[in-house]
Amino acid sequence: MSNVAVIFRREVSGYFVTPVAYVVFAVFLVLSGYFFTMSLFATQTADMSITFGNMSVTLLFVAPVLTMKMLAEEGRQGTMELLLTSPASLTSIVVGKYLAAVFTFLVLLLVTALYPISLFWVSKPDLGPILSGYLGILLLGAACLAVGMFASSLTESQVVAGMLGFGLLLLFWVLGWASGNVTGVAGEVLGALSLLNRLDGFTRGIINGADVLYYLSFAFAFVFLTVRVVDARRWS
Amino acid sequence: MVGDDTHNLTIEVHNLTKVYVGGRPPAPGLRQKAVPDGEEPHTGRPAAAARGIYDLTFSVQKGEILGFLGPNGAGKTTTMRILTGYMPPTSGTARVAGFDIFEQPAEAKRRIGYLPEIPPLYPEMTVKAQLSFVADLKGVPRASRKAAIARVVEATNLGPVYNRLVKNLSRGYKQRVGLAQALLGDPEVLILDEPTVGLDPKQIIEIRQLIRSLGGKHTVILSSHILPEVSMVCERVAIINHGRLVGMDTPEGLARKLSHSQQLLVAIKGPQAQVEAQIASLPGMASWRPAEGEGAAQGATGAAGAGSRPAQTGPVLRYHLEAQPDVDLREPLFFQMARAGYPILEMRQVSLSLEDVFLQLTTEENTEPGDGQEGPKEGAQHV
Numbered sequence: 001m002s003n004v005a006v007i008f009r010r011e012v013s014g015y016f017v018t019p020v021a022y023v024v025f026a027v028f029l030v031l032s033g034y035f036f037t038m039s040l041f042a043t044q045t046a047d048m049s050i051t052f053g054n055m056s057v058t059l060l061f062v063a064p065v066l067t068m069k070m071l072a073e074e075g076r077q078g079t080m081e082l083l084l085t086s087p088a089s090l091t092s093i094v095v096g097k098y099l100a101a102v103f104t105f106l107v108l109l110l111v112t113a114l115y116p117i118s119l120f121w122v123s124k125p126d127l128g129p130i131l132s133g134y135l136g137i138l139l140l141g142a143a144c145l146a147v148g149m150f151a152s153s154l155t156e157s158q159v160v161a162g163m164l165g166f167g168l169l170l171l172f173w174v175l176g177w178a179s180g181n182v183t184g185v186a187g188e189v190l191g192a193l194s195l196l197n198r199l200d201g202f203t204r205g206i207i208n209g210a211d212v213l214y215y216l217s218f219a220f221a222f223v224f225l226t227v228r229v230v231d232a233r234r235w236s
Numbered sequence: 237m238v239g240d241d242t243h244n245l246t247i248e249v250h251n252l253t254k255v256y257v258g259g260r261p262p263a264p265g266l267r268q269k270a271v272p273d274g275e276e277p278h279t280g281r282p283a284a285a286a287r288g289i290y291d292l293t294f295s296v297q298k299g300e301i302l303g304f305l306g307p308n309g310a311g312k313t314t315t316m317r318i319l320t321g322y323m324p325p326t327s328g329t330a331r332v333a334g335f336d337i338f339e340q341p342a343e344a345k346r347r348i349g350y351l352p353e354i355p356p357l358y359p360e361m362t363v364k365a366q367l368s369f370v371a372d373l374k375g376v377p378r379a380s381r382k383a384a385i386a387r388v389v390e391a392t393n394l395g396p397v398y399n400r401l402v403k404n405l406s407r408g409y410k411q412r413v414g415l416a417q418a419l420l421g422d423p424e425v426l427i428l429d430e431p432t433v434g435l436d437p438k439q440i441i442e443i444r445q446l447i448r449s450l451g452g453k454h455t456v457i458l459s460s461h462i463l464p465e466v467s468m469v470c471e472r473v474a475i476i477n478h479g480r481l482v483g484m485d486t487p488e489g490l491a492r493k494l495s496h497s498q499q500l501l502v503a504i505k506g507p508q509a510q511v512e513a514q515i516a517s518l519p520g521m522a523s524w525r526p527a528e529g530e531g532a533a534q535g536a537t538g539a540a541g542a543g544s545r546p547a548q549t550g551p552v553l554r555y556h557l558e559a560q561p562d563v564d565l566r567e568p569l570f571f572q573m574a575r576a577g578y579p580i581l582e583m584r585q586v587s588l589s590l591e592d593v594f595l596q597l598t599t600e601e602n603t604e605p606g607d608g609q610e611g612p613k614e615g616a617q618h619v
Contacts, residue, residue: 007373010358010361013361014358017361077354077357077358078352078355079356079357079358081350081352082352082356082370082373082417083373084322085321085348085350085352086345087343087345087373234322234324235323236256
């Protein structure tokens with residue numbers, strides 16, 4: 001078994017043998033279920049785009065909560081010493097952990113498939129935007145989880161990691177708002193960096209290669225930074 | 237055997253130096269010492285005193301058990317963390333099982349079993365899950381995994397808690413799970429940081445026996461600040477203080493090397509005044525004093541004790557003699573007493589116990605050798 005798979009398995013089981021995954025699932029499902037129902041009542045259309053928008057906001061705190069333990073706790077309880085003195089490379093450790101978080105989030109999204117299924121039960125919604133919307137949420141989630149993991153690598157305290165992750169995500173979130181007020185290149189750069197602006201296309205059924213690449217490279221950048229941070233701490 | 241077969245050295249360390257950034261405790265996440273969350277480690281020294289290790293050079297033979305001895309904060313854990321690839325050194329090289337730990341870390345780490353100061357366990361996992369995770373991590377093939385786990389569970393006597401959660405285990409059991417996972421994968425080299433801490437006396441004896449039984453097949457480095465443990469378990473001892481290697485030898489050799497002047501315990505039969513006059517006139521004598529009950533109480537002098545039983549004139553007198561530096565008193569003493577007609581019933585060299593060596597090495601390394609004040613105390617070791 002490759003080292004990434006070994007770490008991945010332990011991490012996933014870590015989510016599901018502790019209450020973490022269940023609490024996060026419960027909160028996310030209650031909130032997104034409420035949003036879904038309310039938007040359905042308000043718009044009277046079999047459409048998921050509003051629900052996706054609301055889900056994306058929920059991600060702001062779901063991602064840090066899912067990842068804040070990831071490296072902070074390994075440092076605190078000393079298990080980082082086990083991982084770093086094992087034959088597994090640092091990159092495979094971090095990647096294995098990251099994939100576990102993404103997988104757990106994917107499971108969560110699969111549970112929310114109940115919403116579109118119920119739509120098909122009562123109506124004939126357009127399947128395309130629903131699938132592309134899910135893809136967008138998954139990509140956004142992957143990006144947010146990478147930020148959360150990065151925050152977790154900076155500290156041994158889960159609370160600090162959670163707060164840092166939330167703050168960083170919120171910052172990337174609101175960058176887009178500034179683009180309206182800041183003129184010129186600066187505004188465009190800020191708008192391009194915003195996590196939120198990219199989601200719109202997906203929820204409208206448009207899969208834009210640039211957007212996919214944006215989320216993937218965003219995630220890659222923060223996974224890479226996490227590896228660098230953990231490695232740098234060994235040298236201190 | 238993989239790696240260098242040309243020589244018999246499993247671990248080679250050259251000029252290893254580690255200076256922590258700013259000499260401060262390392263960043264959180266890489267605590268130098270085990271301290272509870274939120275507490276600053278107390279080293280008993282000013283914070284400015286740089287921790288780390290300086291210019292360590294040593295080697296360990298295949299199958300040897302080496303003990304690192306030193307006070308807290310001496311650099312034992314740092315050295316072990318470098319040897320296991322947990323942290324890089326500032327300079328110097330370390331080869332483990334034929335592989336440079338920095339050039340080929342994966343190959344070297346595959347051959348190392350490491351038990352850190354705090355056993356690295358996941359509280360929410362069962363012992364079973366923990367061990368199979370570590371087996372996977374170490375690349376134990378799936379086919380032999382079950383047998384490998386069963387073997388270490390038996391060696392560390394973990395059977396009764398095999399299905400329990402790690403967080404519910406006692407300190408002793410956690411320590412044993414840590415040892416079990418270090419043993420997984422049958423590594424050539426075992427590096428054990430304070431392996432008996434937190435165990436009860438019976439467990440300590442078991443673990444020591446286990447470690448001793450590992451020698452020969454495995455190369456073992458263990459650290460301890462418990463001297464009897466090191467002298468009991470280890471074939472060689474490296475004493476580390478303030479990050480420097482201050483002595484390395486067999487426990488006996490170290491003790492011998494440190495007694496700057498010869499210490500003798502003698503039992504002589506004869507009238508007290510004359511015998512003492514003879515002793516005092518002996519050239520090369522630094523100091524002497526009556527040694528009531530010393531040695532005799534050790535019970536190890538059975539032959540001499542039996543020899544003293546036949547009734548002859550005069551009582552048996554016991555003395556503790558200390559020679560001047562680099563003087564061997566035994567021959568002159570023998571001839572002098574033989575000439576005077578007072579038989580020596582017993583004579584043995586007293587070596588320092590490791591405890592004294594340790595104290596001497598780590599507190600007063602720089603004192604003038606052989607300034608025969610306060611003689612070292614006799615230990616239980618017979619030379």
